[in-house]
Amino acid sequence: xxxxxxxxxxxxxxxxxxxxxxxxxxxxxxxxxxxxxxxxxxxxxxxxxxxxxxxxxxxxxxxxxxxxxxxxxxxxxxxxxxxxxxxxxxxxxxxxxxxxxxxxxxxxxxxxxxxxxxxxxxxxxxxxxxxxxxxxxxxxxxxxxxxxxxxxxxxxxxxxxxxxxxxxxxxxxxxxxxxxxxxxxxxxxxxxxxxxxxxxxxxxxxxxxxxxxxxxxxxxxxxxxxxxxxxxxxxxxxxxxxxxxxxxxxxxxxxxxxxxxxxxxxxxxxxxxxxxxxxxxxxxxxxxxxxxxxxxxxxxxxxxxxxxxxxxxxxxxxxxxxxxxxxxxxxxxxxxxxxxxxxxxxxxxxxxxxxxxxxxxxxxxxxxxxxxxxxxxxxxxxxxxxxxxxxxxxxxxxxxxxxxxxxxxxxxxxxxxxxxxxxxxxxxxxxxxxxxxxxxxxxxxxxxxxxxxxxxxxxxxxxxxxxxxxxxxxxxxxxxxxxxxxxxxxxxxxxxxxxxxxxxxxxxxxxxxx
Amino acid sequence: xxxxxxxxxxxxxxxxxxxxxxxxxxxxxxxxxxxxxxxxxxxxxxxxxxxxxxxxxxxxxxxxxxxxxxxxxxxxxxxxxxxxxxxxxxxxxxxxxxxxxxxxxxxxxxxxxxxxxxxxxxxxxxxxxxxxxxxxxxxxxxxxxxxxxxxxxxxxxxxxxxxxxxxxxx
Numbered sequence: 140x141x142x143x144x145x146x147x148x149x150x151x152x153x154x155x156x157x158x159x160x161x162x163x164x165x166x167x168x169x170x171x172x173x174x175x176x177x178x179x180x181x182x183x184x185x186x187x188x189x190x191x192x193x194x195x196x197x198x199x200x201x202x203x204x205x206x207x208x209x210x211x212x213x214x215x216x217x218x219x220x221x222x223x224x225x226x227x228x229x230x231x232x233x234x235x236x237x238x239x240x241x242x243x244x245x246x247x248x249x250x251x252x253x254x255x256x257x258x259x260x261x262x263x264x265x266x267x268x269x270x271x272x273x274x275x276x277x278x279x280x281x282x283x284x285x286x287x288x289x290x291x292x293x294x295x296x297x298x299x300x301x302x303x304x305x306x307x308x309x310x311x312x313x314x315x316x317x318x319x320x321x322x323x324x325x326x327x328x329x330x331x332x333x334x335x336x337x338x339x340x341x342x343x344x345x346x347x348x349x350x351x352x353x354x355x356x357x358x359x360x361x362x363x364x365x366x367x368x369x370x371x372x373x374x375x376x377x378x379x380x381x382x383x384x385x386x387x388x389x390x391x392x393x394x395x396x397x398x399x400x401x402x403x404x405x406x407x408x409x410x411x412x413x414x415x416x417x418x419x420x421x422x423x424x425x426x427x428x429x430x431x432x433x434x435x436x437x438x439x440x441x442x443x444x445x446x447x448x449x450x451x452x453x454x455x456x457x458x459x460x461x462x463x464x465x466x467x468x469x470x471x472x473x474x475x476x477x478x479x480x481x482x483x484x485x486x487x488x489x490x491x492x493x494x495x496x497x498x499x500x501x502x503x504x505x506x507x508x509x510x511x512x513x514x515x516x517x518x519x520x521x522x523x524x525x526x527x528x529x530x531x532x533x534x535x536x537x538x539x540x541x542x543x544x545x546x547x548x549x550x551x552x553x554x555x556x557x558x559x560x561x562x563x564x565x566x567x568x569x570x571x572x573x574x575x576x577x578x579x580x581x582x583x584x585x586x587x588x589x590x591x592x593x594x595x596x597x598x599x600x601x602x603x604x605x606x607x608x609x610x611x612x613x614x615x616x617x618x619x620x621x622x623x624x625x626x627x628x629x630x631x632x633x634x635x636x637x638x639x640x641x642x643x644x645x646x647x648x649x650x651x652x653x
Numbered sequence: 654x655x656x657x658x659x660x661x662x663x664x665x666x667x668x669x670x671x672x673x674x675x676x677x678x679x680x681x682x683x684x685x686x687x688x689x690x691x692x693x694x695x696x697x698x699x700x701x702x703x704x705x706x707x708x709x710x711x712x713x714x715x716x717x718x719x720x721x722x723x724x725x726x727x728x729x730x731x732x733x734x735x736x737x738x739x740x741x742x743x744x745x746x747x748x749x750x751x752x753x754x755x756x757x758x759x760x761x762x763x764x765x766x767x768x769x770x771x772x773x774x775x776x777x778x779x780x781x782x783x784x785x786x787x788x789x790x791x792x793x794x795x796x797x798x799x800x801x802x803x804x805x806x807x808x809x810x811x812x813x814x815x816x817x818x819x820x821x822x823x
Contacts, residue, residue, distance in 0.1 A: 200779075201769030203693075204788040213700040223754060380699070442779050468777040469768035473761050478672045478741035479734075486681035490778040514704055553753070576750040 142345035143192050143232075146354045146374040146383040155374075155386045157350065159185040161643065162370055162390040163397060164357045164406070167234020168632040169616030170397035171336035171344065172276075173640040177395075178347035180644035185388050186344065186351040187372055189398075190231035192337070198327035202467040205326035209238050218505065218582055220520030222575040224427060227583040228399060232353050233337030235399070236629060239583070240324040240447035241313035241333045242462070243282050244626035245273050246634070247455070258621045259593030262602040264638045272637045273630060280314035280334040282630075289320030291444015293493045296435065297463045298449055300543030306453040306535070311462065313445070314339075314629075322465040324446035355386050360394065360410045360612065367394040367612035390611070393643050397616040397636060400585035404507050404618060405515055407589065407599075407606075415608050419599050422587040423505035424623040427521055427580040428498040429529060430464060431536040432474060433545035434558075439493045441465040447496075455625050458500040459532040461539075466494055476549060476557035495540065497532030498584070500625035501525040507588050519582065523573035529580070530568045537565040553577045584628050589618035604639035615639045656698055657710060664717045665709075666690060667730045669763040671737035683776050685767045693766040696789035709762060712755040719744070719752075 149155065160182040163174045170186060178184045193208050206214035211230035218224045229235035248266055255261035276282070285294070290310075301308035314334040323329055331338050345351060354374055361369040369390045374383030396403050404413070404420035413419025442465070450462035466474065468489055475485045505519030521529070537548055537559075547558045554571040556564065571577055592598025595607035598621075604613045615636040617628055624631065657665070666685065675684030698706065717729045720740050725732060729740060744756040767773060770790070771782035785791070 199785065199787065200774065200781075200783040201765075201787040203697075203765035203769045206765070207696070207700045207788065212702050212705065213697075215701060215705040222750065440780075442781070468774050468779050469764045472768050472777070473757075473764045476745070478745065478756070478760065479674055479738035480677050481738070481742070482672065483674060483678045483681045483684070486678065486777055512703065514702060 140192065140342065140345065142349065143351045143353055145192060146376050149374060149384050152384050155352070155384050156388075157185055157386070158389045158391065159183045159350070160390070160392040160647070161185075161395060162187060162388045163395045164370065165234060165397035165399065165402070165616060166232050166336055166341050166351065167229065167397065167399060167616065168236050168336060168629050169636040170395070171233070171236075171340040172633045172636040173395045173397055173615045174344035174349050175340035176637055176640035177644055178344045178349040180648070182392065182644060182647060184344060184349040186341070186349060187355050187357050187370065187386065187388065188232050188351060188353045189356045189375075189402075190229070190234075190353065191377065192232040192351075192353045193237075193327065195327065195329060195331045195338075198323070198329045200323065200326060200467070202326065202469050205238075209327050218517040218519040220505070220518055220575070222520070222578070222580070224519065225581045226401070226517060226585075227581055228401065228585075231337070232341055232351065233335045235583075236335035237327055237337050238325055239335075239627075239629065240311075240445075240464075241315050241335070242447055242450070242627040243277075243312050243314050243630040245270070246624055246631040247626060250622065250624045254591075254621045258590065258598060260591040260598070260602060260621050262593070263642060264602070264635060268638060269634045272634045276630070276633050276637065280339055281316035282312055282314050284310035284312050285445045285448035286318065289318045289445050290448055291320055291322065291441070291465075292437070292439045293441050293463050293465055294444050294448035296433075296439065296493050296543040297451075297461075297495055297539065300539035301451050301453070301461075303542035304539050306451055306539065308449060308451045308453070311445070311448055311450045315445075318445055320444050322442050322444055322446050323467075326467065352386055354383075357398070357406060358409070360406075361389070362410075362609065366610040370394060392647055393611050393613055395613045395615050395640070395643070397614070399616055400588045400618040401507050401515055401517060403614055403616055404588040405509055408509060412606065412608055413599060416596055416599055418590060418597065420507040420588050421504070422590055423507050423517065423519060424503070424586040425501060425505070425519065425582040426498040426584040426623055426625070427501050427525065427529065427582055428496050429533065429578050429580050430474070430494050430496040430551065431533055431540060432471075432549040432551065433493045433495075433540040433543070434488055434547045434549070435491050435493060435544060436546055437544075438490050440490055441471070441492060441494065452626070454532070454535065457528070457531070458625060459497055459528055459535075460625060461495055461497045461532065461536055464494050464496040474549070474551060493540070493543075493545070495536045497529070497536055499525055499528045499532060500623050501528075521575040521580070526573035526575055526577075529578055530571075533568060534565060538562060551579055584623065586617055586620045586623045586628065589614045590621040591619040592621065603642055604635075613639055613643065657694065657713070661710065661713050662691070662694055664730065665694070665713050665759070668713065668716050668759055669767065671729075671734070671741060672760055672763050673767045674734070681776055683767075683773050685763060688767050688770060688773070690766050693789045697762065697766070708758060712758045715755050716740075716744070716759060
């Protein structure tokens with residue numbers, strides 16, 4: 140695609156230099172949106188992305204090929220604590236929007252209110268303003284409820300089960316245009332229907348004149364006179380781990396850091412920023428999620444249907460939500476209990492398997508920092524209350540799965556039988572200790588590591604998204620969200636990044652007018 | 654950190670063959686022994702971070718020698734099929750979290766390699782496996798291809814709005 144430069148395009152040059160009004164680090168929900176808004180406002184924008192540009196024609200059905208080309212650390216990234224939790228992030232142009240299920244939720248007003256009350260974070264990004272921004276994003280990214288024709292049986296069954304239990308359930312609103320129901324969101328949409336950033340806002344920014352340096356890791360923030368004035372980075376061949384040329388980009392107006400709730404604090408900590416508040420990298424929050432597998436007599440065929448086409452927010456006030464999740468066969472086999480003959484004997488189950496996932500708005504706070512080897516370290520341990528909520532969400536899913544006609548369930552919880560056939564058996568979960576090591580959790584929604592607020596002692600960025608400690612440097616990704624939300628964060632990140640970028644553009648307009 | 658040695662790879666293959674056995678089920682005749690996994694191991698070693706690489710190595714050593722401590726008095730590879738499965742089941746139900754997780758790590762590694770192939774996906778029941786093979790099975794990657802553009806005698810490229818090289822710096 141025109142405007143994209145990657146390591147393989149650069150030959151043996153030791154240095155690539157560029158100058159722009161704004162340099163944006165990261166092309167996920169935050170970075171791509173910022174680039175889209177800034178370039179549309181007439182500013183010259185350079186985007187820098189650590190991961191590669193992967194055309195949809197290269198997306199594969201097999202999970203490993205996708206993990207290594209689209210996911211951070213080939214999908215093996217983990218948070219450490221009392222238990223090890225898989226930490227899911229995209230690492231490609233489009234970031235996590237290129238591997239998620241396109242679920243869109245506006246930040247609940249109640250959470251937005253908490254952000255205002257506790258942190259003073261909503262002075263610029265008022266709820267009315269965000270709603271107006273979300274309206275525009277919804278139109279641009281074709282946000283709509285999952286159409287019935289691509290439900291597939293997995294989504295049908297969850298609808299039936301939740302309705303039978305009297306729990307509300309609805310089609311997930313997603314940023315997809317013309318979903319084909321391939322159930323391959325996690326492998327990179329093979330038909331380009333999902334409006335992830337690599338097919339929406341990145342191309343849009345490029346069409347407005349922006350440039351993108353992919354396979355390039357930002358390493359240093361250039362600072363002059365107490366102001367961020369650019370970045371230096373290094374191109375990397377991820378496959379061969381070969382270092383390529385250096386990149387130096389001067390930013391005339393601003394540097395926008397949008398590398399995710401893990402990489403943003405690490406990049407800023409590497410620059411010696413964050414000492415003032417002591418908050419950078421701290422307050423890491425998430426929505427730990429786990430799943431229940433149901434075995435049905437009828438074929439479910441998880442390979443057809445929107446990956447996460449249905450959800451229930453019935454228990455949002457109780458701090459958890461439930462959604463369907465379709466898994467690739469080799470992921471599903473990891474989920475099946477046993478090894479050897481016992482595992483192989485279950486291969487025939489896959490076509491009859493339904494999978495639903497539950498996420499908890501956890502109380503736990505973790506931390507992101509750099510380890511002595513230079514690798515990121517994320518520490519996170521669910522509290523006993525979080526564990527109890529996880530048990531509750533598992534029981535909710537089990538009840539609805541039985542109501543939908545499941546013959547047996549595989550709870551995937553240490554201490555419960557591999558397979559249960561009644562709720563009484565499942566309810567034994569209440570007798571187990573509140574210990575995170577009983578579950579296999581994933582962390583896919585990450586928040587809070589450079590939170591926004593008025594008080595520089597409590598927060599890392601101000602209400603404009605600008606670092607308290609340094610002029611000219613903004614953060615526009617999930618790390619500025621002060622707390623977790625109980626719903627999927629992509630749309631909130633888009634809205635916040637849009638607002639921050641709009642304010643930068645307006646300030647530049649005012650300066651130019653003056 | 655060094656690559657897995659030849660014997661570590663052999664141990665890994667033996668462990669995966671026990672986890673994903675061949676020919677024991679009519680429904681699922683394919684197993685780890687039927688898939689040449691060396692190219693997968695090569696590729697995987699390039700992808701894993703040093704920390705995970707070390708974790709996999711630790712898991713290989715752990716699973717290989719744990720039967721000795723379970724009273725079998727022999728390493729994993731010296732056990733018969735039933736003995737290997739018994740060790741894996743014992744690990745799965747073991748009260749020590751890390752014992753369970755180390756075995757699960759190798760199950761994950763094996764599942765990606767063994768069950769990601771079109772023939773295995775067809776066996777599992779997927780009706781539309783990719784026509785193309787997983788990336789590790791395909792020939793030399795595009796990374797080895799010649800650079801598309803050489804920029805600047807002095808090696809300094811200045812990029813301009815629009816993404817085209819704007820000029821060279823002497």
